[in-house]
Amino acid sequence: MSQATDERSLCLVIFDLDRFKRVISQYGSDQSHALLQACLLRVRQSLANIMVHDDSHSSAKGKAIPAAIPVPILGQLSDKEFAVLLPGDVDKSINLQKVEAILRQISVPIKIAERSVYLSASAGVAMAPKDADQAGDLLSAAHSAVRMAKRIAGNSVVFCTPQLAANEARTMETENRLREAIAGNELEMYFQPQASVRTGDVVGVEALVRWHHPDLGLMSPESFIAIAEEAGITAELGCWAIQSAIAEICRMERHGLPPLQLSVNVSADMFTGLSGRDLVAHVRQALVREGMAPQRLTLEITERSIIDENGNGPQVIDALKALGVKLALDDFGTGYSSLSYLKALPIDELKIDKTFIMGNAKEDRAFLRAIIMMAKTLNMSVLAEGVETRDQLVRLYEEGCDLYQGYLCSPPVPAHALADVIKTRFPGTSNPQADCNRIMIKKGHSR
Structure with a gap:
């Protein structure tokens, strides 16, 4: 040649x-x-x-x-x-x-x-x-x-092209290192608190994967999830996250952390084909191994996981519900948003994407109100993501949202810092949500 x-x-x-x-x-x-x-x-x-x-x-x-x-x-x-x-x-x-x-x-x-x-x-x-x-x-x-x-x-x-080949070589190197990271314990779970809009109490946490890359330092999921999807290892990464998050929370509770609801993201790939059945078995084994009640685990799924005519999302969802875990529909409104699926499937919680709470125009408020009312009608709790300002929090209070998470509450923190964050950021009157509630009461908006 x-x-x-x-x-x-x-x-x-x-x-x-x-x-x-x-x-x-x-x-x-x-x-x-x-x-x-x-x-x-x-x-x-x-x-x-x-x-x-x-x-x-x-x-x-x-x-x-x-x-x-x-x-x-x-x-x-x-x-x-x-x-x-x-x-x-x-x-x-x-x-x-x-x-x-x-x-x-x-x-x-x-x-x-x-x-x-x-x-x-x-x-x-x-x-x-x-x-x-x-x-x-x-x-x-x-x-x-x-x-x-x-x-x-x-x-x-x-x-x-030469540039494409060079970029691909770097991607392949990152892919190989990610595989090694899953096996070599270079990944770490971070936790972001989820608080009640009404009381400000921290009632749960979302587990988020971080990667300590040997050369690039701490990497967020946005930096490597796409590589994992292309490499076909999202299921492996997801199983690691479920097991590690459950183990970490149970370990912290043995050292005094109050019981919290644990949310873990599950990729759409874990819902298709044989891996869907593997997901149910893995969740069951992780819960039994750590002794956690299934009701305390919430798996966050995307609309892509359930609205896929070639997949078996609904069957996997039914199996997970039979196991006793809760299910949250993540980033609602950014995908297909099929109301028929929302009505038919046993979803416990609707997570509103941050794009729907950023605007303050009349139309934005109306849309937010409609989502919350629809979820309430279907007996779902509502959690707003990406809350960064007090004005957004007040708006959620007025519209009847149940839970929120975001930098106003707390950024994601490593496991060793979670207990201190809960103690120092949310004790009594220093809770920013408690201040918000008092404002609401003074305005006559007490619920």
């Missing part, structure tokens, strides 16, 4: 079927395998058409440039990935046309069990010798490109 010239270049394309795990979850492994084989047959037909076009194009130009390989090569890499090795062209647009022709064939619906299934794929392209002159390096370059294509959107094409 290292002897290739521009006239004898190779074009390696990796295709990664978008959201194919959902297809497997819905149709099962046998039918999903049949889908993949039907898709590969389409690709072979498309490659045959490409070769016919290339032959006619060369004849029209009056000469045939010898290709680095005589015919395209198609190979399956995994249950949702396959690679195509094509004779390359010095004109990037021609290579793009070939890849897009294959993507169009993949997007044509396939009949399975009397149903039309629509597939799409992300494609990553690497050229030899421009991007790499060794087979392994070329494969890595194409993988870097397809991962970027999946980040951008489905059914898209990305060509490898």
Whole structure:
């Protein structure tokens, strides 16, 4: 490969079927395998058409440039990935046309069990010798490109560039270190208090993962959750968080911390396929191991976890409720916000995203009031996130919100500091919420 010239270049394309795990979850492994084989047959037909076009194009130009390989090569890499090795062209647009022709064939619906299934794929392209002159390096370059294509959107094409390859190398290094961090106890649980809007008492905490990166220092979830999702280790990270949070809270209670409701985030990936059943089993084992009552654990789920026609979110939710844990719908209003799901599923708590409490216009107040009234009608408690000012707190009091969390209450703190925060920030009259309540009473708004 290292002897290739521009006239004898190779074009390696990796295709990664978008959201194919959902297809497997819905149709099962046998039918999903049949889908993949039907898709590969389409690709072979498309490659045959490409070769016919290339032959006619060369004849029209009056000469045939010898290709680095005589015919395209198609190979399956995994249950949702396959690679195509094509004779390359010095004109990037021609290579793009070939890849897009294959993507169009993949997007044509396939009949399975009397149903039309629509597939799409992300494609990553690497050229030899421009991007790499060794087979392994070329494969890595194409993988870097397809991962970027999946980040951008489905059914898209990305060509490898030196900058992309360098960024991907850093991402892979971070991914490997994150795997080691989960196993090597480099992760730490922080806790953010949740307080009653009416009394100011701290009644619960939300557990939040922090990573002590060897080079970058303390990292918040926003810095590494996307990497965990792409690496397929969000379930592993989530299980670690559930076990660690329960163990840490129970340990602190043995040293005098008052009993608090514990909230832990659960990713949507933990609700799909077999991992959903694994989630229920893991939660049960963690509770039994530490002796915590299931009712004291609240799992925060997102709308994506339950509004997924190819997943099994509702079934997992029912199993968790049967176990006795509570469920909170996180970031309400920022996703699908299906009221039918909200009515049908046994959600205990609605967490209002901070975007709905930041505005103070008449319309903002009306929307906030409507969310709280709807939750109350459905017998759900309401917790407002991201509360930073007293004005926001007063507004929540007036509208009947139950709980709040945010920097006005307390930022997330490590476990060893939680007890001191509760003692020093919330004793009697020094509680900022108690001051707020007195203001409300003076205004005649006592509840």
